[in-house]
Amino acid sequence: MELRHLRYFVTVAEEEHITRAAERLGIQQPPLSLQIRALETELDVQLFRRKPRGVELTDAGRIFFDDARKILDQVDQALARTQRTARGEQGTVVIGFTSSAPFHPFVPEVIRAFRDSHPLVSLELKEAGTSELVAAVEGEQMDAAFIRSQSTDATGVAIHRLFAEKFLAALPAGHALASSDKPIALTDLRHEPLILYRRVSGPGLYDTILSACQRAGFSPDITQEAPQIVSTLNLVAAGLGVTLVPASLRQARMVGVVFRPLKSTPELTAPLNLACRKVDYSEAAKRFVELARTTARLVT
């Protein structure tokens, strides 16, 4: 039995007339009669009663009719689902981000835009540390991750630079340097206790800041390290020191912390990157990465 038999059968059942059904199907009457007969022979069931003015379903035929229509419907749906999946319009995409990423409006904006353009794709969002994110992407539990690091030792994971933002100095409220709105020079911080975010392993913002200080001619006084960028701000609010954070962290609006721009430090930038596998990722995930990269190009 083939789908052709079902299609033919359903049409004949609907028309109750083999000749008309053949016309609708774009074939001639004799082959249609033969196909219906072949179906009946294979099932060993009489599906139609032949009448001089047409044909009429038997009880068994009625049962088969209901089922055949359902099957043909399901075939259509399977087709549509498969094609949507192939086009990346359906499926699941798992997106990760470090704690600092969502503060930049770019990230929620890209997610919203993807939701709008791909309503049948379910998006799973997960916050985690950079190394966990990269490992998850490599292990195929995650499709892409917004991170700050530029490079990784995980082969098979590509890191696409989206854009970079400036740093701001984050000072405790009432700090001497916070008295005016004017930009602060990096060297003004040379004797301030510095709090820095540091990844468990690999290069990151920590190294960027350190080398910028070195280039400015001083070695900073690092009093404390924190595992997340956001927690450095908590420590600043507690008055334990100052820190440098990506400009988007201003969105955090943390009580007891004031932000001041930095004077002329073009090499001191915080990039936002998107990590994904080099191969083997779903069409929907590809669509997400594409959208993120093209949107980033427009933003900068």
Add this chain to the structure above:
Amino acid sequence: MELRHLRYFVTVAEEEHITRAAERLGIQQPPLSLQIRALETELDVQLFRRKPRGVELTDAGRIFFDDARKILDQVDQALARTQRTARGEQGTVVIGFTSSAPFHPFVPEVIRAFRDSHPLVSLELKEAGTSELVAAVEGEQMDAAFIRSQSTDATGVAIHRLFAEKFLAALPAGHALASSDKPIALTDLRHEPLILYRRVSGPGLYDTILSACQRAGFSPDITQEAPQIVSTLNLVAAGLGVTLVPASLRQARMVGVVFRPLKSTPELTAPLNLACRKVDYSEAAKRFVELARTTARLVT
């Protein structure tokens, strides 16, 4: 797209190996490769990634795999359902009976036996008057009906005689003729007020009894007619007269009524018949009629 494509696709997906799948399907590898490729071309979707050691489903392929299996399952079920219906093992049968029929153990026995041998057929049972039953059978709202009449004017309805039972005299408790257990002669009732069941139209037990009395040489004193056999017994219990009922009515065990056998009246019998359409009835209904007729042959 044909079911063949789905069957081939599912096998290849299960084996992840075209050559092995071809072996399982009993065909050669090249045609199988071609069929899979044709499927991919028609869907315009890549379903497998070809690897040097076999093949592997793509995301879209996985979606299609799930659907394809469901479809093939449904095809099998449709087949089974249709064949069961054709064999009368599935469906609905509507059975009617006059009020007197279920008193004979034959009727509940046949219904029980049919339920046992056709567990997937749902049986609907309806009690009604003879003319309603025959009309329902003719109008295809009912498949078969147990009635007492032998004939009908409804063309298209066949009446199969199942068996006949003797009549009993039903007397009010304390009636003179009820004093002994001995059989009563029909002529003993010649001066008794007689209560008789009478159909709205057409010949029935009424005529049988009347002609038996005539043959015995008297015209009975009919004081009352009742629309149901059971209600004649109520009138007897109330002392309004005597009646003759089919022997199985003894089962009614009505208070105030005693039953006595009749002496040598071979022509005075109450038949039980089964009415059904001559043509156009479902296989399951045919099975029921068959069972009733063969069981009846065993009983008599």
Add this chain to the structure above:
DNA sequence: ATTATCCATATATAAAACATATGAATATTG
């Protein structure tokens, strides 16, 4: 480096779907 494995391609063959012509049965119409 060699061999084995596995899928793809090219071509031939077998099967099956389809078309055409015609017959048989039963309504419909004059």
Add this chain to the structure above:
DNA sequence: CAATATTCATATGTTTTATATATGGATAAT
């Protein structure tokens, strides 16, 4: 009631399509 029309069934030829055989190319295993 005869004649016609309608509709499905059957017979046979044609085309399409699925399958088989032979072989090549790519990649992993030895």
